[in-house]
Amino acid sequence: MDAALPRTFEEFDEARRQAFVRVMDYKRTGGRLVGYLCSYTPLEVIDAAGAAAVGLCGTSPETIPAAEAVLPANLCPLVKSTYGFALSDKCPFTYFSDLIVGETTCDGKKKMYELLGELKDTYVLHLPPGRGRSWEADAWHEEVRLLKEELERRFDVEITDGALREAARRRNRLRRAVVEVLGLQRPCPPALGSTELLSTLMAGSFSLDVEAYAAQLEALAAERRAACEVGEGPVPPGAKRLMVTGCPLGGVLDKVGKTIEECGGVVVCPDDCAGERAASMPVDEGAPDILRAIADRYLAVDCSVMTPNDARLEGILRRVGQYRVDGVVEVVLTACHTFNVESARVAAAVEGSGVPYLKLETGYSHGDAGQVGTRIAAFIETL
Structure with a gap:
């Protein structure tokens, strides 16, 4: 692909212009870019x-109308937004990606990839439906090996065990930095407000340099720890401590995270794909078979697409105690059937432990922002 801006460049605001320029400069210097769409994607191999x-997960309602010219309207907004960005050339990272790696998680995503493949080179990993049977781990290891071979062929490189171990070391440093930042939310009051915490974690998926982002988080943690030691911080002592779990929060960050903040609450534990449930799982850098260790680490991610998925419930209850959570808010994106069905078990587990629970089923549209705000305010008022 020529490293030139797409025809739609002039339509965007300054922030998007800068995103285009940054990734364009990366491509002009010979950089290779692989887009991914799920926390099951083995990033060390890339x-x-x-x-x-x-x-590349879409987080804006802007491109959904374009997507609905092809996709059904009653589909998950994340899936529609993601496809819409590719269809309209309105995402610099999608536009400049040499390859997009998808995975067979939900039905909406895996069928969307067939259409996405007509717009961009797309490689789909076939994820097992569970982890309890011996063949599932072997099948996933084979999928990761096939991805490795595809990247070697496409980029004309050899992916050595040494390169995989070094990649695992860098990614583990980043995971430790995320956990360190999240650890600052455990004291009372926590060190970061909801909006800052969620947007900081979300920014990680758009960073082109793993170690630079890890260093940024390490510096943030040091700065906020020092502020807390002298009694300074953005969160009032009486703020209600909330866990937010469920679907990815990128597209509802303002509607949920900012509203929680405005209503006297604070997100102390984001339990979505960018939160601790993924960051607390390192790769065993010293494993004899490093590719197998990478595959095993990613298969252990406890998304609702897995069945059974008891590990997610156990993790939620463990973190409720660790972060001294006052209440749990579960965000379910419209038409996300796996999280929606699993919410019944989450509610039973959380309420069974004596902690209040609120389920919010919403999309990327701001049409229900008032209703969502009212429900969040009423929930916090009861805590």
């Missing part, structure tokens, strides 16, 4: 191929 991995 790193070891000498490429930058960048998240």
